[in-house]
Amino acid sequence: MDALIQAFGLVFDPSVLVVILLSAVFGMFVGAMPGLTATMATALLVPVTFFMPPIPALGAIVTATAMAIFAGDIPAAMLRMPGTPASAAYADESYEMTKKGQLNLNMGVNLVFSVAGGLVGVVVLIAAAPALAEVAINFSSFEYFWLACLGLTCAVFLTNADAVKGFLSLFLGLLLATVGIDPSAGFPRFTFGEVELMQGINFIATMIGMFAVSELLRGAVTVRDAGHVVVQQVGDMFRGLGAVWRRYWFNFLRGSVIGTVIGALPGAGADIAAWISYAVSKRFSKEPEKFGTGHVEGIVDSTSANNSALGGAWIPALVFGIPGDSITAIVIGVLYMKNMNPGPTVFTENPQLIYSVFLIFILANLIMLPLGWAAIKSARQMLRTPRNLLLPCILLFCIVGSFAMTNSLYGVVLMLVMGLFGWFLEEHGIPVAPLILGLVLGEMLEQTFVQSMIKADGHYLEFFARPIAGVLGVATLLIWGVMLARGIMRSARR
Template identity: 75%
Template sequence: MDAVLTAFGLVFDPSVLLVILAAAVFGMFVGAMPGLTATMATALLVPVTFFMDPVPSLGAIVTATAMAIFAGDIPAAMLRMPGTPASAAYADESFLMTKKGQLDLNLGVNVVFSALGGIVGVAFLVLCAPALAELALNFSSFEYFWLACLGLTCAVFIGSGNPVKGFVSLLFGLSVGCIGIDPAAGVPRFTFGNVDLMSGVNFIAVMIGAFAVSELLRGGVELHQVGHVVVPQVGNVFRGVAGVLRRYWLNFVRGSLLGTLIGALPGAGADIAAWVSYAVSKRFSRTPEKFGTGHLEGIVEATSSNNSAVAGAWIPALVFGIPGDSITAIVIGVLYMKGMNPGPTVFTENPQFIYAVFIIFVLANVVMIPLGWAAIKSMKQVLRIPRTLLLPLILLFCVVGAFAMTNSSYGIVLMLIFGVLGWFMEENGIPVAPMILGLVLGEMLEQNFMTSMIKADGAWLAFFERPIAGSLGVMTLLVWLLMLVRGARTALRRPAAA
């Protein structure tokens, strides 16, 4: 109890609160800019933390991360340009709601459920950190292979319309993910002698191109709307959110729990949590046909999930010193720099700092609502700019984001190529989201498959020998079998109906 009281005193120091507020504004700005990720926000704060005490330095990172994950939803809803990869899973759904005139409700749901999902994640971090971290430690390459397979199965659910076209998009994303260095043999693949391609295809640059540049191309074709306001109303973003919570409370709970569990798995993070939760929401929805038309149900579950995953990723980082995602990998470095060696002993040697982190997490998610409201109101004014000025400005931000990912013109070239490709795909009814999912999970799938095959000396049954791996494997195969059976039934019914 003494440690908790000490932690409250450390957090509610005026200088610490000022640092948290500044980090929140910084995180909002970075997250709202397409291509500038939450990881980048964290990395940019590290040099500043050199001159800070442990509590304000950790507070700055926690707050900036939470804000950036939410802020990515704002350009996704307004312009179909996800600010962070965690928002890409439901960017199409959000933008379709905007086109239906429901931008206020959409953004209100995003900010409220992001905050609530983050608080659920913190509750699990406080109560279940050791147990969840122990579960995460039991995951080997076999379990991660099946987890990646389950994640790729989401492509069937997130790709609206023709499932065959969604599958083609997924395979294309997996194929693009093979470019670079072979993880097993260490030799270049499909690089055609280009040095830049040896580092692989940066999925952030691809995401900016496929979502943002393709939308800019579409907007350029429709320049007859010059000078018109895209979304003229600036209303109450919180109106109707309480009704959404009453209607979709189960989606909120399921998304928050799933996000926390996925976040606790090393290497997973908020990006994968959002994709999986959106797909789960569609799979178990009573109205799956509404998904892909501007429907709130999937957005509620996914936005709750990616914010709860932020706290979940701290579980293995604090308890065992294993990063849950790229952000907590940076956090571990900061902890060592401040003399706080992450691991079980940190709870006994520096308990006041750990409790301070918990308090800051709660505080960041509470502050997210008023700051998120202010960010939404500010960003809405952007849409009042004439399209002849708005489109070039957005393209400029996209170029900056793509360049920042690779520190070279290579990222810009990737962005432009996949922008044209994304526009072509959507004009022909091929969804872009499965391609991005394949690119995100492709590396994880291949690396864990090759590692597992080397461990097992080529024995396929090894993928089912471990209890967790066997359960995940059977679950994945059953899902695939169920999809094949449903597909076959649908194909048989069509000739009969004709």
Template identity: 60%
Template sequence: MDTLLKSVELIADPLTLGVMLLAAVFGLFVGAIPGLTATMATALLIPFTFFMDPVPAIAAIVTTVATAIFAGDIPGALLRIPGTPASAAYCDESYAMTKKGLGERALGIALVTSVIGGLAGSIVLSLSSPMLAEFAIQFSSYEYFWLACLGLSCAVIISTGSTLKGFVSLFIGLFIATIGIDGTAGHPRYTFGSIELMGGVSFIPAMIGMFAISEVLRYVASNRTVTKVPQSSGGGVFRGLGPILNKYRYNILRGSSIGAVVGILPGAGADIAAWISYAISKKRSRESEKFGTGHPEGLVDAGAANNASLAGAWVPAIVFGIPGDSITAIVIGVLYMKGMNPGPMVFIERPELIYSVFLAFFIANLALLPLGFGAIKLSRYILRIPRQVLMPIILIFCMVGAFAINNTVFGITVMLVLGILAYLMEENGFPVAPAILGIVLGNMVEDNFMASMIKADGDPLGFFSRPIAATLGIVTILLWLAPLVAMIVRWRVGKTDQDSAS
């Protein structure tokens, strides 16, 4: 009880609440600009967190992400341009409602379901994290090795596009993670004589470069024009919302549940949760023929799922130090900077800070309701800001953030190089998320592998010597073999069909 009261005191501090309010406005602004993702908003926020205490810093990130994910629905509904990837799943549906003159109602549905889904995800985070932490205290290097491998595998398998390209992206990230001094042998690797590289590739400049700089380059290369905002999208934000939410109350529950579960999977994220929830909604609906014509059912499911997944993604990040999505990959770096090393021991050493994070999720989602309403009303003005003004400002923030890590220009160099790399990867169909997870988890995989091999005297069977490690190891290996088995089955079926035809 004392811990909870201390957490309430920390989060109720006027400075913390003021920071959360500013972060909410910032998240709504960035999320409403097409192409500027919630991940990019988080990356841009990092320089400001240097000067904050742990609770305001993490609360600012939580609030920014929650509001940015919803704000991505605004250009999706009004312009058919999803502001964030999580909004893409139901962009056509909400735009179809706008063409019927119900644009504000579509955004009202998205707002309320986002709040409900976010609160549901916050409950899952608050209840499951302490229980998982008690379980995770028993983990040794064997379990952490397999857990990191499982996280990397999930990220590749569920990433959109080619699985092979996902693997290539993952190995690029793992290679970047090996740069610097070998933690076991103390020998420099891939430093090319550079003293700066001996410390490895700094995590925050890498994140800023791969998310923010790549988006700036994409804008410059595409020379996109701004689409005009519709003059009228009547219907009222909350008008007629009660009967719709009552009719689809089970859809809200289902979408929230799917979002929370998918969010916990390493590498999944809100966009995957929204797509899965929308697809299931369409498949299980009694009015599936109405989907795509401005039917609210899909909006209810996907809107609840995308915000529920945000809190779910924090579960593996806080308990195991494994990012649930690209946003929590950045958050882990901030946690380390603030002395809140993620892992089960943080629940014992600094429980008041963890419970403050849980409270921040509840406050951020409740604050989203009035702030989101205001954003919907102001959306026409937000969407008219010229990109020629925004992009240079974003570039300046990126450079300041990269420089501030070690007060050296080398951070800016890392940011620019990896930004160009991420841009080239995405232009050629290689997803960036597996590379990010490779950078985040690379050291964890290597350090735990080497520690385990030393403990087992070089015997590989040592990785299966403990029950939990053996279970995780078998699951991971089966996951690795699944694509190969599927390929063999497809080949045999194709061969059988050819034999039958001949």
């Protein structure tokens, strides 16, 4: 109880509120600009939050991402350009609705169901995380080894790309994680005598490269020809919403729950949550033939899902230190930088921090309603921001941000290399998300493996000796078996 009161004090500090408000505006803008993603918003925020106390730092990230995921719906509806990948699943549907003259209702549905879906995700987070932490306090290296395996498996399982490329990306990420001092003998691997490489591949600089610089590379090609966009003004967006609520409340619940669960699975975030819940909506709809013609039903499902995924993704991040999506992958980095290693101990040692995150989540979703309204109303002006000025500025933020992460040019060089590499991978249809997850979890995987082997005196069966480790291990092996069997069957059929 004490911790809760403390958390209120921490969050409702004027300076924290100012940070939250500013990052909300920042998130809205980044989300609404096509080509700037929510992950990019987080990656660019980290250097700024790096020097803040933990609460405003986390507040800035939570708020900015929640806003960005919603704001991505705005250009999707107006221009058929999803502002973030999380809105891609229903961008066509949304644009069709606008073409039918239902822009007002469209924006109202996107805003209100984003807020409501976000709140569902928070409620699940609040209910599930502390309970899971109680269990996780007894986790040793065996359990964490299997959790890391499960997380990495999910990452490949859930990507839309084909399995070979998913695995390839994962292996490359894991290999990048081995650069630097190794966890078993303290030997520097793949450093080529470079002192800077002994610190390993800096993860934030890599993220900035892969998510921001690669996007800039794609954007740079078209920016000289980009004209100003013209969009219509939105009117009263709340009319007719009541009817949608009454008719599709079950879609909303289903979308939010699917979103939260997918968010909580490592490696899959808001974008995949939206794709899956849109597909589920269509599959179980009474009028599937209307999908694709500007039908509101699928939008309700998926716009709720992508916002609820945000809260869900924090569950494994806070409890196990395993990211639920690429945004929480960055959050884990931030927590480590603040010396608050995510894991069950945070719940006992810093409960006020956990409660503060919960409060910020609720707050962020509540202020999304007025701020989202304002963003929709000013979308015309926002979408006219000249990209030829925006692009150079973002590049400068990337450079300074990466520099600040390592306090040396190593960060900048790494960002550039990873930006080009990320661009190259995406050109070949190789997804970047598994690589990032591999980079984040690689050290945990190897470290817990080595620790477990030493503790077990080299007996592999010890990996199944503890009850929870046994369950997790068997589950992991089962999933691998299923994946393998499916692959063999598929190639046999060919």
